[in-house]
Amino acid sequence: MDGSAGPFPVTTHLGRVIASVPVGARYHRLLAEAPALSAAVEPGQFCHLLCPGAYLRRPMSVWRAGAQEPLGFLFRVAGPGTAALAGLREGDTLDAMGPLGRGFTLDPGWGRILVLARGVGLATLSLLARRAVSLDIGVTAILSARDPADMMAEAFCGAVPMDLRLVHDSDGSSDPAAVGMMIEAEFIRARPDAVFTCGSDRLLRLLQEIAARHGVLGEAAIEQRMGCALGLCFACVRRIATPDGPRDLRVCREGPVFDLQSVEAW
Amino acid sequence: MPDLSVRIGGLTLANPVMPASGTFGPELGEVFDLDRLGALVTKSVTPEPRRGNPTPRVAETGQGLLNSIGIPGKGIEAWIAYDLPVWRRFAAPLVVSLSAPTASAFAEAARALTVEGVAAIEANISCPNLEADGRAFAAEPGPAAAAIAAMRGATRLPIWAKLSPNTGDAAAVARACEEAGADALVVANTILGLAIDLATLRPALGAGMGGYSGPGFKPIALRLVWQCAQAVRIPVIGCGGIATGQDAVEFLAAGATAVQVGTASFIQPAAMLQVIEGISAFCTARGFSRVSDLTGIALPSLQRIAAE
Numbered sequence: 001m002d003g004s005a006g007p008f009p010v011t012t013h014l015g016r017v018i019a020s021v022p023v024g025a026r027y028h029r030l031l032a033e034a035p036a037l038s039a040a041v042e043p044g045q046f047c048h049l050l051c052p053g054a055y056l057r058r059p060m061s062v063w064r065a066g067a068q069e070p071l072g073f074l075f076r077v078a079g080p081g082t083a084a085l086a087g088l089r090e091g092d093t094l095d096a097m098g099p100l101g102r103g104f105t106l107d108p109g110w111g112r113i114l115v116l117a118r119g120v121g122l123a124t125l126s127l128l129a130r131r132a133v134s135l136d137i138g139v140t141a142i143l144s145a146r147d148p149a150d151m152m153a154e155a156f157c158g159a160v161p162m163d164l165r166l167v168h169d170s171d172g173s174s175d176p177a178a179v180g181m182m183i184e185a186e187f188i189r190a191r192p193d194a195v196f197t198c199g200s201d202r203l204l205r206l207l208q209e210i211a212a213r214h215g216v217l218g219e220a221a222i223e224q225r226m227g228c229a230l231g232l233c234f235a236c237v238r239r240i241a242t243p244d245g246p247r248d249l250r251v252c253r254e255g256p257v258f259d260l261q262s263v264e265a266w
Numbered sequence: 267m268p269d270l271s272v273r274i275g276g277l278t279l280a281n282p283v284m285p286a287s288g289t290f291g292p293e294l295g296e297v298f299d300l301d302r303l304g305a306l307v308t309k310s311v312t313p314e315p316r317r318g319n320p321t322p323r324v325a326e327t328g329q330g331l332l333n334s335i336g337i338p339g340k341g342i343e344a345w346i347a348y349d350l351p352v353w354r355r356f357a358a359p360l361v362v363s364l365s366a367p368t369a370s371a372f373a374e375a376a377r378a379l380t381v382e383g384v385a386a387i388e389a390n391i392s393c394p395n396l397e398a399d400g401r402a403f404a405a406e407p408g409p410a411a412a413a414i415a416a417m418r419g420a421t422r423l424p425i426w427a428k429l430s431p432n433t434g435d436a437a438a439v440a441r442a443c444e445e446a447g448a449d450a451l452v453v454a455n456t457i458l459g460l461a462i463d464l465a466t467l468r469p470a471l472g473a474g475m476g477g478y479s480g481p482g483f484k485p486i487a488l489r490l491v492w493q494c495a496q497a498v499r500i501p502v503i504g505c506g507g508i509a510t511g512q513d514a515v516e517f518l519a520a521g522a523t524a525v526q527v528g529t530a531s532f533i534q535p536a537a538m539l540q541v542i543e544g545i546s547a548f549c550t551a552r553g554f555s556r557v558s559d560l561t562g563i564a565l566p567s568l569q570r571i572a573a574e
Contacts, residue, residue: 007299008296008297008298008299009296010296010297010535011297011535012534012535012536050533054326055326055328055329055330055331055480055481055533056324056326056331056532056533057532057533081326097535224321225321225322225323225324225325226324227323227324227331227333227532228289228531228532228535229532230291230293230294230296230297230535231291231293232289232290232291232293232294232531232532233288233289233323233324233333233335233532234309234318234323234335234338235321235322235323235324235333235335236321236323237318237321237323237338248317248318248338253293
């Protein structure tokens with residue numbers, strides 16, 4: 001089944017895998033033909049993927065999507081579920097439920113955004129950055145990884161032009177203090193209209209502080225273990241500041257993208 | 267087309283399939299028309315607001331799900347003000363799951379829920395009883411009956427007692443709830459379990475233990491339905507690992523009048539529709555003109571049929 005919208009916007013789409021390729025030592029990318037779902041997904045939204053052999057679905061942020069484009073996921077192979085996904089081969093069926101959650105805000109009037117991604121968080125921010133460039137919004141991307149072998153800069157931007165800054169644990173350049181100075185320098189060089197982050201609570205705190213001080217809008221995509229991914233089970237909550245005070249909001253429903261300053265320590 | 271309608275106490279349902287509490291909400295209406303269900307069952311409402319348990323709140327383990335959500339919610343007053351109007355938009359009968367820390371709190375909350383739009387109250391007596399060192403009401407006949415009896419005195423609405431598998435004698439608890447005035451039994455809630463995260467060597471759930479549900483739990487739930495259906499004359503609603511029409515027919519044959527589908531909806535969000543269609547197809551293929559004729563057909567005595 002591959003038709004959605006109407007009164008029932010969420011459904012399970014049976015896509016056909018067209019590429020399943022390891023990326024570096026720990027990651028994997030999966031591309032599938034699922035036209036209705038791919039066209040409907042907004043940057044920051046996610047799909048709930050059936051993993052052959054595992055019982056529960058796995059929530060996965062969307063790495064590639066668009067009208068007439070394959071649906072893509074880039075993920076770390078971390079356990080039996082993601083290993084099963086990585087085991088899918090060309091021609092296999094990918095059962096993807098979606099599109100799910102609230103995505104990023106992207107204002108076509110903006111001149112530049114800054115994205116700060118750690119590890120596989122760059123998969124979530126990649127679609128946003130590419131969409132921004134297609135809207136003539138400049139992108140400064142600071143990507144953080146364990147070491148150069150773990151860095152997926154190519155997977156992040158492909159051939160799309162962006163200002164990339166790569167930092168690594170292996171040479172100390174990913175230390176939050178160093179990254180903080182790098183962000184401050186970028187604010188002077190080309191001040192962004194908004195900032196976005198995913199993948200690290202430490203970098204989230206850092207960006208909250210800098211964005212607040214500069215009075216710049218921001219959003220963060222949050223990861224959390226999920227059950228249903230539809231807002232039914234309340235497994236995936238995160239403490240979020242709201243006008244009514246702090247609330248445990250559902251990452252699958254009110255998120256996974258939240259206002260940067262609203263995300264509180266759990 | 268077989269007659270799928272069933273009677274649960276004074277309530278007639280268009281078909282025997284409904285969600286299990288805690289796995290359902292109006293949000294599922296983004297996937298299919300919820301009025302195709304026999305009934306709607308809410309997450310447990312509690313007298314006071316509750317934050318719930320620390321994350322992670324779910325873990326996959328074997329062929330099933332371990333959860334310890336902790337019944338987060340805004341409390342009954344806000345639930346009636348803000349959530350009930352949303353539920354009233356649906357036509358299917360609304361069953362409100364209720365959890366409370368004492369028998370008198372169950373009674374008070376049952377009275378508050380006796381309002382237009384609520385068709386029945388499902389008493390979640392698997393929650394900790396503050397008057398018994400936190401042991402679940404449903405662990406023993408006495409506290410289970412006390413909670414049901416207190417509610418019985420406070421509401422005219424049908425009361426469904428949701429029993430727990432975490433007890434030594436489910437049939438005795440079932441009988442005690444029937445005698446205390448329950449109109450039906452829901453059998454059963456999740457069974458306590460544990461999973462260890464091998465990366466951290468700590469419990470996989472933030473709260474430690476959790477309730478196990480899903481296909482791995484099905485034979486245990488089916489056995490409990492079988493035992494309880496022979497112990498009481500009120501209808502039994504089967505719950506535990508049901509994902510297909512065949513699963514549901516097993517529960518009906520073991521004595522259930524209706525079934526609840528829970529964790530299966532996390533895997534296939536339209537699982538409940540598949541269960542309805544599967545039951546219907548089974549009845550047609552096997553010549554059952556009414557789904558209610560399946561109830562208790564596998565029981566060793568005909569006591570269930572006589573009770574209808």
